[in-house]
Amino acid sequence: MHNNKQNHRTTQQRKVILEELKKVKSHPAADEIYRMVRKRLPRISLGTVYRNLEVLSELKEIQQIELAGSLKRFDGNPENHYHLRCIICGRIDDAPFELENNLEKQMRTFTDYTIISHKLEFIGICPECSSKLP
Amino acid sequence: MHNNKQNHRTTQQRKVILEELKKVKSHPAADEIYRMVRKRLPRISLGTVYRNLEVLSELKEIQQIELAGSLKRFDGNPENHYHLRCIICGRIDDAPFELENNLEKQMRTFTDYTIISHKLEFIGICPECSSKLP
DNA sequence: GTACCTGCAAAGCTTTTGCAACTGG
DNA sequence: CCAGTTGCAAAAGCTTTGCAGGTAC
Numbered sequence: 001m002h003n004n005k006q007n008h009r010t011t012q013q014r015k016v017i018l019e020e021l022k023k024v025k026s027h028p029a030a031d032e033i034y035r036m037v038r039k040r041l042p043r044i045s046l047g048t049v050y051r052n053l054e055v056l057s058e059l060k061e062i063q064q065i066e067l068a069g070s071l072k073r074f075d076g077n078p079e080n081h082y083h084l085r086c087i088i089c090g091r092i093d094d095a096p097f098e099l100e101n102n103l104e105k106q107m108r109t110f111t112d113y114t115i116i117s118h119k120l121e122f123i124g125i126c127p128e129c130s131s132k133l134p
Numbered sequence: 135m136h137n138n139k140q141n142h143r144t145t146q147q148r149k150v151i152l153e154e155l156k157k158v159k160s161h162p163a164a165d166e167i168y169r170m171v172r173k174r175l176p177r178i179s180l181g182t183v184y185r186n187l188e189v190l191s192e193l194k195e196i197q198q199i200e201l202a203g204s205l206k207r208f209d210g211n212p213e214n215h216y217h218l219r220c221i222i223c224g225r226i227d228d229a230p231f232e233l234e235n236n237l238e239k240q241m242r243t244f245t246d247y248t249i250i251s252h253k254l255e256f257i258g259i260c261p262e263c264s265s266k267l268p
Numbered sequence: 269g270t271a272c273c274t275g276c277a278a279a280g281c282t283t284t285t286g287c288a289a290c291t292g293g
Numbered sequence: 294c295c296a297g298t299t300g301c302a303a304a305a306g307c308t309t310t311g312c313a314g315g316t317a318c
Binding site: 021026064092094110115124 | 160217229238246252258
């Protein structure tokens with residue numbers, strides 16, 4: 001994790017990364033951003049891109065979309081259901097309520113996408129971790 | 135991607151992986167499953183575990199939880215909003231409607247988790263990909 | 269018998285990190 | 294000046310894959 005207490009500077013690299021990202025609506029991955037930024041700063045490194053994306057997220061200038069990543073968890077229950085994830089210990093519990101078919105119905109009225117399914121995850125602190133907090 | 139047309143066999147490895155995963159409600163990652171299964175099949179390899187988790191998902195015996203993985207996408211808009219993901223081309227668009235605060239409220243009445251936020255993603259086929267389908 | 273599966277090891281891909289040099293304020 | 298930042302390269306972490314031998318059916 002990164003230290004939140006740092007004083008952040010406005011470097012060329014940081015500025016250009018932010019500008020390029022704000023320009024597009026394609027939600028690029030880090031290496032795509034690297035490619036975009038290199039057109040203006042040919043000597044920038046991938047490491048710098050990663051570090052700045054982290055800092056810019058902390059500063060709430062951008063956000064990271066973490067859905068559907070490559071680190072997977074597996075669930076012996078094949079039925080569609082929602083999950084609760086603890087931000088402290090990382091445990092995942094099943095959510096105690098049903099899928100909302102309404103959400104997909106709503107979405108269909110608003111877009112031209114063919115909606116196939118949806119994923120909903122709640123983020124919070126599990127009772128066990130709560131009880132251990134100072 | 136895996137070939138869906140295969141005839142799948144019931145091997146010891148496949149059977150034990152499924153049994154062990156059904157036993158727990160902890161939503162383990164692949165390497166945790168590997169550790170669990172090795173107690174019964176000490177010579178099993180991690181590769182076999184990965185391959186079988188893939189097959190078992192195809193067979194709808196289990197499911198993969200892909201939320202909050204490590205391959206991230208970045209969004210120049212720091213405001214909380216939902217996304218639409220195309221399963222064909224992988225593009226991500228912003229969803230054209232507002233966050234449902236009701237969802238968190240509902241969840242609070244059902245669990246002892248301290249709910250901090252939620253993530254909702256719709257999966258579908260974007261108009262462009264739809265138009266190219268056979 | 270043979271298509272499918274396994275163990276092993278190597279490779280792949282994304283992300284993180286140590287380090288010495290550099291720079292914004 | 295000096296804490297924060299950078300480029301580079303190596304390392305780390307998770308997942309996939311090539312291969313030769315094994316196995317379910």
